[in-house]
Amino acid sequence: MIDPRVASGLRDLPPAAAIPRERMLAQFRAVFSSFGFVPIETPHIERMEVLTGKGAGSDEVLRQIFEVTNKGGTPGELALRFDLTVPLARFVAKHENELGFPFKRYAIGSVFRGERPAKGRFREFTQCDFDTIGSESPLADAETALVIDRALAGAGVAGFTIALNHRGILDGLLETLGLEGRGGPVLRALDRLAKVGRESVAAELSRNAGQGGAGLAPDQAARVLDFALQGRGGPEVLETAAQTLGSSKRALAGLENLRNILDLLGSAGVPTGRTSVDLGLARGLDYYTGVVFETTVAGWERFGSVASGGRYDDLASLFTTRRLPGVGASIGLDRLLALLEEAGRLIKAQVETPVLVGYFPGTRPTTPFQLAARLRAAGIGAEVYPEPISIGKQLAHGSTRGRLLGVIVGPDEEANETFNLRDLVSRHEDRGLAWSVLEDSVASALEAMRQGGAGA
């Protein structure tokens, strides 16, 4: 007998986890498509050289890479992808003459990292990315935030805020302080602000560059932290910042970009409180060059950002000389599912199959089989229990799986061409309904239950 366990750091998703995940992904796909984003798929296996090219992944990610070999293959040649961004860059470079730009793609798929297994961290997880490549327009920036908004709202996430910042603003501040070129270490320090607090970040900013700090004087560190911590709120934050940053063109362009994005989001009906300017938002990736986004859910901040992204100057410089600026974001599917689960708002049963067709012993099996087929043809999912066990057990099986209604037949009903309709929640049963009204009566009963709140 072989032990049926999964390998360390990996996991099975049983139906109670896979059903809400599929529903959420279908919802995301519909939102992406409604904006004209198109799907692409790339292989799970890439050439090692593609994944380990300079800047493709951080040193940490590269240490975690899974190598892949088959009999007759060359060791070290192939590996599993660790994100969907490097494959996107390779894909766009490979197909740059066919795609047409701006190219708006989404991709949903597994990525693999050999991290040390820990609670809630897995070696295979799903990424859910969308990007607009080949446009520098603020329309594309605003659309990225709008897609996040529509995707989260559609998934039933309440109370989220999309925080925005722009890389040029911090660069401009550093310019006014005579600190050009220190952006990288300053960003990395600020990125930990929410986690470790002001004092610890101030220390890191003041530490020497050789010791992993940013090498700022204490008063410079204080100015940077004041700017970051006070710059949170609505569009008014941009006006205050403009006065501080008056001299820096790059900063003013950043402020103008955020103003345009907020205007566009307002025109699309995104409520003002749904977005927030946060001049301390760092998103410590050097990769970003313009607007950056993070999204947190009120009361669930400990989950971190559930949707993040930003604008970058050049997607695929590893693979092509063509400059490809873009903007995109990644939705944290696993975090959102975990959050909704803890909030008790995850529907784990299959709403697509609301009906169990049950039958008493002595009924011809063709009868329930036929009634179920009729319901499905009318767009109503219906299951037949395959064995003639007791009707009580059939109904219990259905209830466990989230069925709302039982359509029940026995030899008498078969002879009279009738059925009984049982509400599996209230246990109310209507008897002797004619087969001719099967679809209509089931549809009405389901509609009534939906309005009454069951199965919502």
Place this chain on the structure above:
Amino acid sequence: MIDPRVASGLRDLPPAAAIPRERMLAQFRAVFSSFGFVPIETPHIERMEVLTGKGAGSDEVLRQIFEVTNKGGTPGELALRFDLTVPLARFVAKHENELGFPFKRYAIGSVFRGERPAKGRFREFTQCDFDTIGSESPLADAETALVIDRALAGAGVAGFTIALNHRGILDGLLETLGLEGRGGPVLRALDRLAKVGRESVAAELSRNAGQGGAGLAPDQAARVLDFALQGRGGPEVLETAAQTLGSSKRALAGLENLRNILDLLGSAGVPTGRTSVDLGLARGLDYYTGVVFETTVAGWERFGSVASGGRYDDLASLFTTRRLPGVGASIGLDRLLALLEEAGRLIKAQVETPVLVGYFPGTRPTTPFQLAARLRAAGIGAEVYPEPISIGKQLAHGSTRGRLLGVIVGPDEEANETFNLRDLVSRHEDRGLAWSVLEDSVASALEAMRQGGAGA
């Protein structure tokens, strides 16, 4: 510069391939769910021991396995799955006390085989499986065929036939010929009947077992071949066969099982011509023990079976002592897509985004952004071109991507709160429509185009 090619035997799916694939998978998921099949997901990486256990895969498949290792991992411990059946068996054994039987699951995912690269054969491909575990009822058998029927019809496949046979029938024939226990080699020979013809199969049946044959006498081989070749058609085939096989209980039970399945399919409204008994149908896998299915499309037989499966006695004997009989099938997603592509019936554009909102230079970007958001809120997908290029280029971009309608605004329309509505197929344009009728007029125009056949 790194070469952006994919590794040998792997492939990218650009939007024109990924869009119809996603649509087809969504369709399959909806069909599976309407019968109460639930999704599960298992990792792409399994423990090597799980994949190479006795009988898990054929020798050929095991030679093609991709091994997976990361820094610090033990070589030879992990591998990529080569199908979804072994992971299903492991999953069911691991979770046998939580699932509840009968357990109806579907799974859609990538599997990996290091085959020698060849046209149309890839080292990563998608499997699309559904199974009912823990039931021996003919209802579950018939439902398997019905799911194939509904899935293919829903995917727009015309002229397909689901062929059925039962393993017990051939076993019974061999019994009457005094050839018990020769089922394996006889099946393997018959499996090649369509490909190599009667004479070649007769030779293989007559060859000695030591030379890879079945060791039948020439007249026995002839009897087997007559039986296989003449036993094709409707339920009448079962009656003729019953006379030949009168003495074998196992054969009669097989015939009775097929009769029940045909009755059930008839009751569910499957047209008689959609199914066909084929007593020569072998499906050479030793794994199957009851009914077997194959599905071919008239005029496209060279694609082979596009949906196949059958009943098995015991799914997970490698992993658990619990006997788990079941029935299931696998839909050949890639074959179906290739077939529909060759038949010119694949929709490669994104029907979910029928509208392009275009704008003349001088229009405030918030205007098209807002109109597109209104259309999306009304359930109509709409794209805005992000840069203010010429309106002609915007419309061309939309047409290339399958948009059907252009909603066009300029500074005048903005001032008057109107828009122009352009049919991107006929190029007819209605001018000066009020913003207040935006959603209604776009919806009506799309409905008229759909009825007229555009975008169908």
